[in-house]
Amino acid sequence: MKINIFRNLFNKKAKANDLSLIFTKEKFCIVKDQEKYPNITPLVEDKVYAYRMFFCTKNSAEIEIVRIINQFFKLESKEESFHDAVLTFDNESVAYHSYNDFGGSVIRLITNSEGLIRKIWAFHTTPPPPWVSFPHIDPDGLGSMQGNLSFWWDWMWLPFWKSMDASEQKKYLIAHSAPSSWVEYFEFYENYINEK
Structure with missing residues (x-):
């Protein structure tokens, strides 16, 4: 019905x-x-x-x-x-x-x-990667996320990203042709921002 x-x-x-x-x-x-x-x-x-x-x-x-x-x-x-x-x-x-x-x-x-x-x-659905969702964003300039980017990051991206182990994350970045700036950002995020 x-x-x-x-x-x-x-x-x-x-x-x-x-x-x-x-x-x-x-x-x-x-x-x-x-x-x-x-x-x-x-x-x-x-x-x-x-x-x-x-x-x-x-x-x-x-x-x-x-x-x-x-x-x-x-x-x-x-x-x-x-x-x-x-x-x-x-x-x-x-x-x-x-x-x-x-x-x-x-x-x-x-x-x-x-x-x-x-x-x-x-x-096994996946969200579009950040460089597709926000093509105008330069990850080198990311500081405090606000607005739509913050909403998307917290509600759409992070639950997906955290559901994978480091090996799966790396495979995702390769499979989706991640720009080097985003690969570097994720390395920075995992080492300095992500609370484990």
Whole structure:
């Protein structure tokens, strides 16, 4: 069943009560091994018995994530793309919102479906690298991050970056043709800024 999403469901004006009607305690299951990317955040403290995934991915990857959702919730519709939806099937639900920003698709997903969470983890999505998301930024001049860069770094990039070990980080930089200035910045970040 597909329903248009409630107005302001995902922004700060949304009330927890809106989501608590969809994500009830009876339908909640605990997801173990939560250290994967995209990270999940339990919303139980707000009486919303679900997990939030908030991440940025390449636009082409969003299409596959929507396919995963469509398949998991057994939609009869042939629609392969949506930006706002609340879907329910067999006592599991997902509230989904996406928008284009940071050189890719920003996805906000709330679900009580462990199966859906694991399928998204198995897809191994990655955010666009910083030199794609912020092509005008020179990492040599980065000091205190502010505004959109700070938001993206804290919410989109760092959860992904920290989900990898040093070897995986190095492979990512090579696979995405990281400019030398960004490679140097990440070395600096790991040695002097990152709190281990």
